[in-house]
Amino acid sequence: MEIFLGGNCKNVDTFVESTKLALEKLTDRDFIQMYSSGNWRELITVSWLCGIRGIRDYINLIEKSLIPSRTCYSGQFHCFALARxxxxxxxxxxxxxxxxxxxxxxxxxxxxxxxxALQWLDTKHGTDHSKTYLENSALWKGNYRGSKEVTLLNPDLGIIHFKKVIKFVDFYFPDYANNYRSIL
Structure with a gap:
């Protein structure tokens, strides 16, 4: 199976087994401590685990970590957790x-x-919350590092990539596949 991070990963089995072990062993106290650390690696890990399990208990901590966007990469996993x-x-x-x-x-x-994440939730629940953001291409224009050149992010690529992440999780963590089937 193609790994959502790109290409095939030789260590995917080790990664999956380590993730499953963490899902079994970590306690509420561990989760709270990881969210409180402010360390991007711990934030990635805890949101990855919350997302796989669909744990709702930490949604306020996820929001507190996501919105200010202070740490690199962790926002990706916060979005994943929110979708799940x-x-x-x-x-x-x-x-x-x-x-x-x-x-x-x-x-x-x-x-x-x-x-x-938002478009995936729309598809899952028959809503159209993402429509506003997808219809206006001007929202996706940026100037990387203050450059005068305009860069256009492609939200379709984000949607495609996010589906790969979900497919990966559903394939490798089938015991948790039904955890995210909540009703809006």
């Missing part, structure tokens, strides 16, 4: 993030992950 939690609050948080960081301007953060 899949409730109305998840949608509100993803929309708040997109409202804050679109148009892109100089802020190339996790907009593609947020739109991927």
């Amino acid at each position: 939690i899949g409730n109305a609050k998840s949608v509100r948080i993803l929309r708040s993030y997109l409202d804050l960081y679109l148009p892109v301007g100089n802020n190339f953060y996790d907009q593609l992950w947020a739109i991927g």
Whole structure:
């Protein structure tokens, strides 16, 4: 199976087994400590685990970590966790993030992950929250590092990539596949 990070990964079995072990062993206290650390590696890990399990208990901590977008890469996994939690609050948080960081301007953060997560939730629940962001291409224009050149992010690529992540999780973590089937 193609790994969502690109290409085939030789260590995917080790990664999956390590993730499963963490899902079994980590406690609520561990999760809270990881969210409170502010360390991007711990934030990635804890949101990855919350997303796989669809744990709703930490949605406020996810929001607190996502919206200010202070740490690199962790926003991607916060968006993943919100999609897997899949409730109305998840949608509100993803929309708040997109409202804050679109148009892109100089802020190339996790907009593609947020739109991927929001559109995935729309597909899952028959809603159209992502439509507003997808219909206006001007929202996706940016100036990387203040350059005068305009760069256009492609939200369709974010949506495609996000579906790969979900496919990966559903394939390798089938015991948790039904955790995100909540109703908005």
